[in-house]
Amino acid sequence: MKRAVCRTSEEPCQECLVGFGAEKIREDFPILWTKVHGKPLVYLDNAATAQKPQAVLDTLMRYYTEENSNVHRGVHFLSQVATQAYESGRTRVRQFLNASHDREIIFTRGTTEGINLVAQSYGRKHLRAGDEVIVSAMEHHSNIVPWQMICEEKRASLKVIPMNDAGELVMDEYERLLSDRTKFVSVAQVSNALGTVNPISDIIGLAHRRGIPVLVDGAQAIPHMPVDVRALDCDFYVFSGHKLFGPTGIGVLYGKAELLESMPPYQGGGDMISAVSFEKTVYNTLPHKFEAGTPNIAGTIGLAAAIEYVEKIGMQQIAAYESELLEYGTELLTAIPGLRLIGTAKEKAGVLSFLLDGIHAHDIGTILDLEGVAIRAGHHCAMPVMKRFGVPATARASLAFYNTRADLDALAKAIHKAIEVFA
């Protein structure tokens, strides 16, 4: 295990030299000290939303206490401070994704809005009757429904890359789906319900050979691994701030500048215009063309603080630590009699989706909750995935870098308790 950079001093401390230092990292997340039903909280619902470090909470408090003002408008001091902080947030995101230009970073409400923006703006402009859009069998509803909506409007059709029993995409089938009719590909980098890490570079490469643009839904990838949009060469990349330890209501759409330039605005309003008269409106330049109305200024600044926080730990270190944690959890869970893992891809990140013989996922969720263990039970907004595996719901434990082996031990213990109750 590579050692993590210590976040509390310039010099690596002894704890950081010994392993990853997750125990120390936990101290940065006040909510992890909470007790639930009298038991210490074991938070394993990170794929739904991640907890926020003190650094993010402090940044939000400081912004509203000392800097709150509207951006891109005022000549007064505070407005300039807020504008500066907001635009620095954009630069921070650009660096984090290794994008070329700040104007390629559009702030949204989250992944869902990012996909809707591309579907409604790029899709509405370029899709014609008979065209095809490709998604995968493991998409979250947010990467299905926006495409269905625009396909219906344009009389285009949605094609689906199938997956095998392990929850891996069948790449041969993907190649067969690509044709002259294909106008767009939109695929998750990591599955929220299964944890599968898709071969996203190959998916992009194959589409690009035919000149087809690709959107990568990075909602479940961004908290777990380094992402370099230029190395991936994706055309669009979307993610949510709240899954990356930032506030809710803020997300990012990265798009290649030439594509974003060619696209019509998504919403009209203030900030996205250069000049307005009742006869004609001239739209603003990128990125503002896609940011109508007062943006989520606090959210952006909070997201920038969250990125600064994870960068100090190091995305490589986080990926290595979580990979080891996932391996430990997989061994622990598969040793439980009657437990079946759903999603057993070779490449996985952060997710342990499972079933127990004779116990419905919701009963598992309730019993684990009473033990202080927070997981998600249900279809995970991926009903086609549940259908593919022939189950109504799964129980899902999902990891973050502040989780430890002790959390997974508590999970296993609580699962045994559920089995005992239903015995």
Added chain:
Amino acid sequence: MSDLRELYQQVILDHYKRPRNFQKMECANRHAEGYNPLCGDQITVYLQMDGDVIKEISFQGAGCAISQSAASLMTTALKGKTKAEAEELFKKFHDMVTGEGHGADPMELGKLAVFCGVSEFPVRVKCASLPWHTLHAALEGKDDPISTE
């Protein structure tokens, strides 16, 4: 709630594992389907009505222990009851699981009182009440599937 056994009482687990009146009723003159999209709980209630009286009742379905045992116990409680009595029991049951019926006498609910623990779990109230909403639809002769959402 300190002990999860107060929610998952033996009676509930027993009815979940060995549901009573669990079959399709060929001679049913009323039936309705219920669905809880959040959990995927699904129930079909079959009735053979003799005038205003529930002569026979059965169900089929799949889902969590709370929804399936609630359906099973419901069928055992309603045979021979009139439509009005069934609706009255539904109201008392609903008040109990939502924690609204302060004056409800558990004795009036008989075995159904084992679901009193559900009121401590707001997200599970829909599971317990799904069979009853479905029953209500069957009694009313509604054809559209009932959804708790």
